[in-house]
Amino acid sequence: MAAISLQGISKRYRDHVAVDRLDLDVEAGEFMVLVGPSGCGKSTTLRMIAGLEDISAGRLFIDGRDVTHVEPHKRDIAMVFQSYALYPHMTVYMNMAFGLLRTSRLSRDEVDQRVQDAARRLRITELLQRRPNELSGGQRQRVAIGRALVRQPKVFLFDEPLSNLDAKLRTHMRAELERLHAELGITIVYVTHDQVEAMTLGTRIAVMDGGRLQQVGAPMEVYRRPATRFVASFIGSPEMNFLPVPNGTAAARNWLNQRYGDAALKPGTVLGLRPEELDLAAAPSATMAGPLHWLGVVQRVDRLGAEAYAQIRVGDDDVLVRTPADVALEAAQPILLTPDLSRLRVFDGQTGAALAECP
Ligand SMILES: Nc1ncnc2c1ncn2[C@@H]1O[C@H](COP(=O)(O)OP(=O)(O)OP(=O)(O)O)[C@@H](O)[C@H]1O
Ligand SMILES: [Mg+2]
Known part of the structure; x- marks a missing residue:
């Protein structure tokens, strides 16, 4: 069974259809990238998986369990946004530990172990006592990822996590994300409108346009054999x-x-x-x-x-x-x-x- 299964998922805002009957299976351990132009429904799809948006029609399964109407915090999912939304008055350490201390039954020692482990993997151990305003953009983004890591969720959702970073840092963080994915074998659904990011990060990419799924496949497969003219022109630079x-x-x-x-x-x-x-x-x-x-x-x-x-x-x-x-x-x-x-x-x-x- 796929880690995540979207079955005929739609999202309507009044009379506007933002996501239209989406069928998509994400396998366990996969790095699935949702890619498409602005407004095509990527974030809406991700937010429905996270439970931050109601699903208008269709069913959503995570690890075989129907979670279509399950509350966000019971879905065992962590989401990292473009804006890092760190707590400005807390240290990096507390930003990562806070959620666990508040909502989990873990002891302080267990929480500490998880924070130290995540910090080591993300190479931010020396920053643990700083506050967010004392960090660079890339370091803040690592803390945001660390906050997700410590929860050890079944699935990680990323919504354009690198788009606030400059080009060089983006390339660097891309490599870091690849490394994390390989080391931890985690399941990732990653949204971007950047086709280069999609090509380089995804084990598979799902190309969306106008709320509809256009094609799903390995990056080179989609590059070589685009199913539609839209996909052909969207993937590849310079354009076909x-x-x-x-x-x-x-x-x-x-x-x-x-x-x-x-x-x-x-x-x-x-x-x-x-x-x-x-x-x-x-x-x-x-x-x-x-x-x-x-x-x-x-x-x-x-x-x-x-x-x-x-x-x-x-x-x-x-x-x-x-x-x-x-x-x-x-x-x-x-x-x-x-x-x-x-x-x-x-x-x-x-x-x-x-x-x-x-x-
Ligand atoms: N709360 C809302 N109410 C009404 N329409 C919405 C709402 N949220 C999103 N939409 C619309 O749904 C469509 C899909 O939006 P979504 O945010 O999923 O796009 P996106 O693919 O993430 O785009 P971007 O790359 O710009 O982030 C857009 O047309 C958007 O205007
Ligand atoms: Mg978006």
């Missing part, structure tokens, strides 16, 4: 390119028809290719190209050191292509674009659904 079927070439139509069926020939079909999945060649060799190719004109080239990104105008579209940094390209140069056919994704023009599993 979306190109029309090259007009007028029978070879292109035949090739698409053979692999993806008639649906691929409907007007509006969109082909998805990431910047690293396109090749550039001088335009005159067009006749030598494979079944799919586009003619374009170089707009600009951004050389980033290890690599370069070329922006190519193809009809009305701008296409971004990753190339080696020393590529000989200049603005206004005509160019032939060819795709890595093994990576091609085909999306329905109306629904945005991926037409078939790409290889």
Whole structure:
């Protein structure tokens, strides 16, 4: 049985549906990341798991127990927020110990052991006698995590815990969270709108949009085989390119028809290719190209050191292509674009659904 099972969970605020019939199983020990744009229902979902929001419809199970209507403090869950909400007048030690001393039956010694253990794991032992205003942002966030750790809950919920930190500290804390997860084997549900965080932290990621679950899978699986055009554009940076079927070439139509069926020939079909999945060649060799190719004109080239990104105008579209940094390209140069056919994704023009599993 999954550690957490959401079965047809919905949340309605008056006539607004914030979360729409969400089905999601989180396995014990998993690091599940909920990711999606602002307002897509991530925090609402997390708050329903924690019991901080009523569930409008559906059922929620934690460790096999139906907790749909169980009070928050009886769910054996700890939540860490973006704002750390530490008690300003208490020391770090008391911030971590207070909840346990007040609500658990643990002795002072047992509480002390847990606080010392959590502090050691989080490397904040030397800060235990300070107050929150004497700490850096990253240190405060550790204390907030420590306060959750000492409770030894079944499940940890994180809502954008790193978004108040600067980029360098975020990267560092990401590694710390990974380490904690590996060391303790805890079950985590982690909300972020940052797709890089999702890709690097999650054992699986669940992509949401407009209150609906779009896709669940291992990060690279979702990256390689996005189920919808929305997922394809949300996951990956720089974004995937979306190109029309090259007009007028029978070879292109035949090739698409053979692999993806008639649906691929409907007007509006969109082909998805990431910047690293396109090749550039001088335009005159067009006749030598494979079944799919586009003619374009170089707009600009951004050389980033290890690599370069070329922006190519193809009809009305701008296409971004990753190339080696020393590529000989200049603005206004005509160019032939060819795709890595093994990576091609085909999306329905109306629904945005991926037409078939790409290889
Ligand atoms: N108490 C509330 N009353 C009415 N609508 C709400 C309430 N809380 C959230 N919503 C709405 O529900 C939707 C989902 O909100 P939610 O906070 O879950 O988004 P989110 O994915 O966490 O976004 P963000 O990345 O900005 O934190 C939004 O449209 C929001 O305006
Ligand atoms: Mg939120």
